[in-house]
Amino acid sequence: MREDKRLYIVIPCYNEEEVLPETSKRLKEKVTSLISQGFISSDSRICFVNDGSKDSTWDLITKYHDEDPVFSGVNLSRNKGHQNALLAGMMTVMDKADMIISMDADLQDDINAMDEMVQKYHEGCDVVYGVRSRRTTDTFFKRVTAESFYKMMDKMGAKTVFNHADYRLLSKRALEGLAGFKEVNLFIRGLVPMIGYKSDVVYYERGERFAGESKYPLSKMLQFAVEGVTSLSVKPIRYITALGFFVFLFSLIILIYSFVRHYLGETIQGWTTLMVSIWAIGGLILLSLGVVGEYVGKIYLESKERPRYIIEEFLDK
Numbered sequence: 636m637r638e639d640k641r642l643y644i645v646i647p648c649y650n651e652e653e654v655l656p657e658t659s660k661r662l663k664e665k666v667t668s669l670i671s672q673g674f675i676s677s678d679s680r681i682c683f684v685n686d687g688s689k690d691s692t693w694d695l696i697t698k699y700h701d702e703d704p705v706f707s708g709v710n711l712s713r714n715k716g717h718q719n720a721l722l723a724g725m726m727t728v729m730d731k732a733d734m735i736i737s738m739d740a741d742l743q744d745d746i747n748a749m750d751e752m753v754q755k756y757h758e759g760c761d762v763v764y765g766v767r768s769r770r771t772t773d774t775f776f777k778r779v780t781a782e783s784f785y786k787m788m789d790k791m792g793a794k795t796v797f798n799h800a801d802y803r804l805l806s807k808r809a810l811e812g813l814a815g816f817k818e819v820n821l822f823i824r825g826l827v828p829m830i831g832y833k834s835d836v837v838y839y840e841r842g843e844r845f846a847g848e849s850k851y852p853l854s855k856m857l858q859f860a861v862e863g864v865t866s867l868s869v870k871p872i873r874y875i876t877a878l879g880f881f882v883f884l885f886s887l888i889i890l891i892y893s894f895v896r897h898y899l900g901e902t903i904q905g906w907t908t909l910m911v912s913i914w915a916i917g918g919l920i921l922l923s924l925g926v927v928g929e930y931v932g933k934i935y936l937e938s939k940e941r942p943r944y945i946i947e948e949f950l951d952k
C-alpha cells in the first residue's frame with residue numbers, strides 16, 4: 636500500500652536561522668500534499684539536523700517540534716560538516732522510515748521534484764537522484780568551478796552522477812546498504828552509486844539560496860574535492876606511478892645521450908641541466924610524497940574508527 640510508506644525528509648542545517656521559517660513552512664505544505672494524494676503515510680516527518688550551529692537554529696527546530704509533530708530534530712554535539720550531519724540524520728531515522736529524501740536547508744533544490752521522486756520509489760526504485768538541469772542562477776564563477784569539480788573528480792576516479800549533489804531519495808534497504816560503508820572520510824554522493832539497486836534520476840532547476848550565505852566557500856569546496864578523490868579512489872597514486880615510470884624512461888634516454896656525447900668528445904661542463912634536473916626530480920619526489928602522505932593520513936584516520944557523529948538529542952513523536 637502506497638499510503639503505508641513513511642517518508643522522512645532529512646535536512647542538515649548549519650546556521651540556517653534565516654531560512655528555516657520559510658523552509659519549514661514550504662516543506663510542511665509539501666508533506667501535507669503528498670499525504671493527501673496518498674503517496675506517503677500520514678505519520679511522515681521532516682527531520683532537521685542541527686550541525687552545531689552558532690545561531691538560534693536549534694531553538695527554532697525545538698519550537699517547530701513542540702508546535703507540530705511533523706517536525707523532528709537531531710542535534711549534533713558539535714559542528715561536523717555537511718556530509719557527517721546528513722549521515723547522522725539518515726542513520727538516526729533509518730529504522731523508522733521506509734524512504735528518506737535528503738536536501739539542503741536553503742531551498743535551492745526545487746521541492747516540487749519530490750513528487751516525482753516518491754513516484755519513482757513506488758515504481759520500484761531504491762535510489763532517485765535529483766539532477767540540476769541548468770545552473771543559470773549560480774554565478775558564472777560558481778558554475779565553472781562546480782562543473783570543473785565534477786569533471787576533475789571523474790578523471791580522478793571518483794564516479795558521481797553529473798550535476799547531482801545531495802538531493803536524493805533513498806529507500807530503507809538502500810540506507811541499510813549505505814550503513815555498511817564504515818568509512819570515516821565521507822563523500823556520500825560517491826558512495827550512493829556503489830550501493831546499487833534500481834535507480835533513476837529526476838531533473839529540476841536549481842534556484843538561488845533563499846536567504847543567508849553559502850556555507851561552502853571555494854576553500855571548503857576544494858577541500859571537499861580532495862576529500863572526494865582521496866576517499867573514493869587510488870587513481871592519483873596510479874598517475875604518480877605512471878609519471879615516475881615515464882621520468883625513469885626519460886632518464887635512460889638522457890643517459891644514452893650523455894654517453895654518445897661523451898664518446899664524441901663533446902661533453903660540456905654545464906651545470907644548468909644538472910640544476911634543472913635536480914629541481915625537477917626533487918619537485919616530483921615531493922609531489923609524490925605528498926600524495927602518498929594523503930593516503931597514509933587516511934589510513935591513520937580510518938584505523939582509529941572514530942565515531943562519525945555523536946547525537947545529543949533526538950526529538951521525534
Ligand code: UDP
Binds near residue numbers: 648739743849
Ligand atoms: N551545512 C551543514 N554543515 C556545515 C556546512 C553546511 O550542515 O558545516 C548544510 C547547510 O546548512 C545547508 C547544506 O549543508 O543545508 C548545504 O550548504 P550550502 O547551501 O551553504 O552550500 P552550497 O549550496 O552553497 O554549495
Ligand code: MG
Binds near residue numbers: 739844
Ligand atoms: Mg546551497
